[in-house]
Amino acid sequence: MAPTIAPVPKDLKKRFQTPRQEMPAQDPIARGKNFQEVTLGLEAEAAKLEAYRCIYCKEPECVQGCPVGIDIPGFLHEVEKGNFAEALGILKSTNLLPAICGRVCPQEEQCESLCKTGKSKGNRPVAIGRVERFLADWERAGGIAKPVEVAPPTGKKVAVVGSGPAGLACAADLAKLGHKVIVFEAFHKPGGVLVYGIPEFRLPKAIVAKEIANLEKMGVDIVCDFAVGLTATIEDLQKAFDAIFVATGAGLPYFMDLPGENLGGIYSANEYLTRVNLMGAFDPEHNDTPVVRGKNVVVVGGGNVAMDAARTALRLGAEKVRLVYRRSHDEMPAREEEIEHAEEEGIDFTLLTTPVRYLGDDKGRVVAVECRKMELGEPGPDGRRKPVEVAGSEHQFPADVVVVSIGNGPNPLVPRTTPGLETKKGKIVARDGSGRTSMKGVFAGGDIVLGAATVILAMGAGRQAAASIHEYLQTGTW
Amino acid sequence: SFELLEKRELAPKVNLYKVRAPQVARARKAGQFVIIRVCEGSERIPLTIADADPVAGTVTLVVQEVGSTTARMAQVKVGERFADLLGPLGAPTHVAKIGTVVCVGGGIGIAPVHPIAQALKAAGNRVIGVLAARNTGLLFFRDEMRKACDEVRVWTDDGSEGKKGLATDAIKEIQAEVGQIAEVVAIGPVPMMKFVSKLTKELGIKTQVSLNPVMVDGTGMCGGCRVSVDGKSKFVCVDGPEFDGHQVDFDELSRRQAIYKEDERRAMERLVKEVR
Ligand SMILES: Cc1cc2nc3c(=O)[nH]c(=O)nc-3n(C[C@H](O)[C@H](O)[C@H](O)COP(=O)(O)OP(=O)(O)OC[C@H]3O[C@@H](n4cnc5c(N)ncnc54)[C@H](O)[C@@H]3O)c2cc1C
Ligand SMILES: Cc1cc2nc3c(=O)[nH]c(=O)nc-3n(C[C@H](O)[C@H](O)[C@H](O)COP(=O)(O)OP(=O)(O)OC[C@H]3O[C@@H](n4cnc5c(N)ncnc54)[C@H](O)[C@@H]3O)c2cc1C
Ligand code: SF4
Ligand code: SF4
Ligand code: FES
Ligand SMILES: [Mg+2]
Numbered sequence: 001m002a003p004t005i006a007p008v009p010k011d012l013k014k015r016f017q018t019p020r021q022e023m024p025a026q027d028p029i030a031r032g033k034n035f036q037e038v039t040l041g042l043e044a045e046a047a048k049l050e051a052y053r054c055i056y057c058k059e060p061e062c063v064q065g066c067p068v069g070i071d072i073p074g075f076l077h078e079v080e081k082g083n084f085a086e087a088l089g090i091l092k093s094t095n096l097l098p099a100i101c102g103r104v105c106p107q108e109e110q111c112e113s114l115c116k117t118g119k120s121k122g123n124r125p126v127a128i129g130r131v132e133r134f135l136a137d138w139e140r141a142g143g144i145a146k147p148v149e150v151a152p153p154t155g156k157k158v159a160v161v162g163s164g165p166a167g168l169a170c171a172a173d174l175a176k177l178g179h180k181v182i183v184f185e186a187f188h189k190p191g192g193v194l195v196y197g198i199p200e201f202r203l204p205k206a207i208v209a210k211e212i213a214n215l216e217k218m219g220v221d222i223v224c225d226f227a228v229g230l231t232a233t234i235e236d237l238q239k240a241f242d243a244i245f246v247a248t249g250a251g252l253p254y255f256m257d258l259p260g261e262n263l264g265g266i267y268s269a270n271e272y273l274t275r276v277n278l279m280g281a282f283d284p285e286h287n288d289t290p291v292v293r294g295k296n297v298v299v300v301g302g303g304n305v306a307m308d309a310a311r312t313a314l315r316l317g318a319e320k321v322r323l324v325y326r327r328s329h330d331e332m333p334a335r336e337e338e339i340e341h342a343e344e345e346g347i348d349f350t351l352l353t354t355p356v357r358y359l360g361d362d363k364g365r366v367v368a369v370e371c372r373k374m375e376l377g378e379p380g381p382d383g384r385r386k387p388v389e390v391a392g393s394e395h396q397f398p399a400d401v402v403v404v405s406i407g408n409g410p411n412p413l414v415p416r417t418t419p420g421l422e423t424k425k426g427k428i429v430a431r432d433g434s435g436r437t438s439m440k441g442v443f444a445g446g447d448i449v450l451g452a453a454t455v456i457l458a459m460g461a462g463r464q465a466a467a468s469i470h471e472y473l474q475t476g477t478w
Numbered sequence: 479s480f481e482l483l484e485k486r487e488l489a490p491k492v493n494l495y496k497v498r499a500p501q502v503a504r505a506r507k508a509g510q511f512v513i514i515r516v517c518e519g520s521e522r523i524p525l526t527i528a529d530a531d532p533v534a535g536t537v538t539l540v541v542q543e544v545g546s547t548t549a550r551m552a553q554v555k556v557g558e559r560f561a562d563l564l565g566p567l568g569a570p571t572h573v574a575k576i577g578t579v580v581c582v583g584g585g586i587g588i589a590p591v592h593p594i595a596q597a598l599k600a601a602g603n604r605v606i607g608v609l610a611a612r613n614t615g616l617l618f619f620r621d622e623m624r625k626a627c628d629e630v631r632v633w634t635d636d637g638s639e640g641k642k643g644l645a646t647d648a649i650k651e652i653q654a655e656v657g658q659i660a661e662v663v664a665i666g667p668v669p670m671m672k673f674v675s676k677l678t679k680e681l682g683i684k685t686q687v688s689l690n691p692v693m694v695d696g697t698g699m700c701g702g703c704r705v706s707v708d709g710k711s712k713f714v715c716v717d718g719p720e721f722d723g724h725q726v727d728f729d730e731l732s733r734r735q736a737i738y739k740e741d742e743r744r745a746m747e748r749l750v751k752e753v754r
Binding site for chain 1: 505519520547695697706711737738742
């Protein structure tokens with residue numbers, strides 16, 4: 001959507017002097033003991049003030065920074081005037097999941113990184129994500145829920161495989177266009193990483209549940225406990241559906257193949273977070289799934305997943321949580337806000353350090369991690385300086401739980417069971433922009449195509465695929 | 479779906495469950511399993527598909543009550559539903575015509591070895607079944623196994639039924655009689671699979687075991703089910719559950735199975751309180 005050009009404001013100075021509205025948050029000590037959401041959201045007045053910090057650039061770079069190109073000045077202009085319903089309309093025409101993206105987008109690298117206000121001297125960018133979240137929360141709190149219009153049935157059926165942000169976004173758009181959509185999910189609950197990975201204290205599950213309920217209201221059927229490739233193959237689905245969208249995510253946990261990595265108490269982040277979030281191990285009064293609650297927890301990695309694991313460990317009662325990362329602070333891929341929150345909560349950042357082996361007791365449980373120090377060497381092909389181990393720098397930390405959070409690969413279930421599907425390094429090959437794969441009628445998008453990426457990119461891919469599926473269903477051309 | 483259609487006690491604390499799951503019944507092959515969630519709040523537990531009827535759309539599970547979730551399962555009545563059932567999971571058994579095959583089921587392992595015996599026999603092998611348990615009370619599926627195999631032998635630790643001795647004694651006896659065993663399939667408690675594998679390694683008989691580590695998703699996304707096979711980490715739910723017994727690190731598997739002993743005891747205590 002082309003960005004709205006609002007009149008260039010005459011009160012630039014006043015706008016620039018308005019301070020960035022701080023996000024109210026739970027007290028760091030209190031929140032380290034509960035699983036409730038850490039940030040509390042802006043009040044309406046604060047949201048309006050924040051929107052007022054926008055200077056409505058003629059060529060708004062923020063929009064270039066948003067992977068789905070939201071009309072940011074457009075919705076900020078309406079917020080500034082207090083027209084929340086209008087603002088929401090603009091936002092939702094591009095972003096189907098604003099309550100989620102407003103919370104989890106790495107804004108500082110995307111929309112906000114290019115914001116003109118943020119480039120003016122001594123100033124910080126407009127907190128676009130916070131305003132986005134405000135609008136979505138305002139709607140959920142009863143603002144207005146404009147009913148979604150659904151086109152008359154087309155008689156076409158589409159299978160969506162995987163119920164993460166890519167699958168949900170694709171399903172929503174296709175349902176609006178009148179197609180019958182069935183979403184297949186292997187887990188017993190839909191939502192993908194949004195429910196099994198990202199913790200409650202960062203993304204309340206009620207928000208995801210609401211989005212899913214909305215989908216169901218639009219006529220989308222969600223079939224859980226159905227693993228495509230096992231319960232039925234893509235080929236089987238092709239017989240019953242006119243098109244298929246594969247959005248199975250990046251659910252293959254990487255380990256480092258270190259000695260002792262199979263000791264008890266050593267988890268992949270996927271397992272640790274799934275036990276706690278999806279299976280509810282944080283609340284043993286109501287859930288049977290156990291998780292080892294360590295006193296000394298070591299988390300390996302520096303991304304969002306590592307921050308989530310570390311902060312989860314803290315909330316499960318750990319006395320000391322140490323995050324071990326092989327590069328320095330500046331290279332950590334996690335969202336800035338998560339790093340700050342983790343630091344405030346007392347997570348120990350042990351940087352330029354890498355584990356080399358794990359030591360166990362006679363019962364096969366981990367008791368310590370042996371690490372080596374790292375130095376940053378020459379920049380690698382990606383421009384980041386490559387860490388190199390410092391010989392003879394071995395040292396140990398006590399650990400009764402270790403969470404390996406070094407990344408995930410593409411989920412192999414569908415590629416392995418679909419011989420006709422072209423893949424590259426395990427990822428499904430999909431044509432840029434359309435999601436078309438090497439198999440007629442089969443589309444793919446999200447982490448299974450991009451590798452572990454972001455919610456907004458997955459959602460964008462789902463929407464793009466929906467558009468090309470719609471085109472394919474109408475024209476039949478591949 | 480997932481309605482419990484039939485339930486039968488096969489032995490003390492061992493029940494047979496016939497559950498409606500048409501898709502799974504159609505797709506499943508020998509050696510595969512399902513993951514069940516009994517009710518809200520309950521764990522996901524893996525259970526082998528002991529039998530299936532693709533026409534009736536049912537799968538049969540044989541489950542030993544060993545802790546809170548299997549005990550919860552035992553409380554489900556015919557006509558009620560399980561919250562979730564996902565499958566068929568795992569790689570199917572590799573079935574080929576190779577000659578004389580010995581299928582050993584130790585205790586509850588008799589249930590998972592049953593469909594494998596069926597498939598091996600259907601492929602034209604001579605299948606000798608061995609049912610082994612501590613005592614006669616723990617044995618079941620005698621008739622089913624007789625139907626699935628060419629011949630069945632029963633061994634108990636205490637001699638209360640069949641011959642007195644261990645699964646390893648049964649294999650030694652068969653080896654002495656038939657000369658060449660092409661393959662042994664052994665499923666049961668870890669120590670049993672460990673000692674069978676040790677013996678067959680000495681005897682030079684190829685051996686398949688089916689591993690039962692603690693699982694969560696069952697689809698390869700958590701890595702909780704990893705075991706060391708030939709020094710490499712494998713995810714049992716997708717790479718297995720069957721592996722070459724001569725390459726499995728059984729001691730590591732036993733230790734990983736025991737990670738949650740304390741929590742499991744507490745979960746059981748809570749269940750007992752709930753029921754009272
Ligand atoms: C702990 C964690 C924290 C993160 N934090 C952030 C963050 O702060 N900001 C951000 O932007 N991104 C974050 N990400 C990344 C983001 O969550 C992902 O990029 C996004 O969820 C990808 O969406 P998707 O729809 O492609 O796949 P997923 O969300 O992975 O969903 C895929 C779904 O498909 C299901 N599935 C897989 N195989 C099958 C099959 N064969 N049959 C049926 N169903 C199947 C899976 O069970 C899953 O539910 C985080 C990721 C993790 C793990
Ligand atoms: C592939 C596979 C197939 C299986 N097939 C059968 C079968 O056909 N019949 C049968 O009776 N049992 C089978 N099991 C074992 C069964 O899953 C466990 O007995 C059950 O999970 C125990 O749960 P519980 O809460 O009742 O007992 P708990 O008291 O919680 O645990 C008892 C023991 O069971 C094991 N266990 C616990 N939780 C899990 C879990 N989530 N996943 C796997 N093992 C666990 C542990 O070794 C534990 O020490 C199978 C296991 C696997 C991995
Ligand atoms: S979706 Fe994400 S990147 Fe786009 S405007 Fe919103 S917060 Fe920024
Ligand atoms: S770049 Fe910043 S100031 Fe300019 S339109 Fe975007 S949000 Fe407003
Ligand atoms: S049970 Fe999670 S990977 Fe096997
Ligand atoms: Mg249990």
